[in-house]
Amino acid sequence: MKRIFSIALAVGLFLFVNYENQTRFRSNNPTDSASISGSEIITNLPIEVNIDSDHFFVSGIPDSATVRIEGPQAVLFQTVATQNFTVETPDLNELGEGTHQIELQVNGLSSDLTASVSPSRVTLTIEEKRVEQHEIAVEISEDLSLAEGYEIVEPTLSNNLVSLTGAASTMENIDKVIVEIASDETKINEDILLLAPILVLDKDGNPLNVNANPSQVEIHAPVVRTQKEVPIVLREGSGKASGYSYELKLSNSEAESVTVRGEPDAIDELQNFPITVDFDNITESTLVTVPIESLPEGIEEINKESVEVLIDVTNNKDN
Structure with missing residues (x-):
């Protein structure tokens, strides 16, 4: 009986040790983790365009693509971390001018990985490239809110010229190149400083697909007071009759x-508006209409052509 028990115990110990060794071997086997497959999705990857950009302009290619990568987890992890691969077009120089449909490619991946790109096919147009210099005009937004009596005068730009690049057919449709003075503020009475994008528009005001260099410019728009309300001051002129006040x-x-309204400096200096009244030897109180025939220097407009003045006459001879 003891002999049978000893044999059974020995067999049990052998099986236990053998199981432990096999378990240890499997846990230390590096090929297990490498054999686990997975997938990753990477978005907003730039698309490289393979073409002679000095002579051709390409339109229709999206700004970015999405790539799904599948393969062993270890290789996949390193690839996602480094992103040392590219999404590219094929060589477009061989296609020539016109509209073409091409397939996007993913290059630089390990042979252990597979990839799919979205969009996979792109319809693009290849045209002759043209580069032109244009002067930048300044426009004021209709929604700009200036304080009453204030205007923008002679805005200046950090660059007055812009280099435009685009397809020859598109460049022919350029009607104007502008920057716009706009602000969310209201009742503005101080100079406006802003960085504004350059807008390239056709005759209908639609933006055109061209590249601008620089793409934006700094605007300095002086905001000055050119209008204000001032009190009328009546001054005595000539023609007083003797013995009357x-x-x-x-x-x-x-x-x-x-x-x-007028030049900013003149507006700032003007504190009142003098009107001279001549008496023409009148001897009775009367209401006269006095025309405004001259304006102070620097004042260009006034909202009246004349004023009604009451001349109150006193006969001092009766006293």
């Missing part, structure tokens, strides 16, 4: 101020 007043229906 005169007092000048605006009629009850007359506003006590005028609105003037």
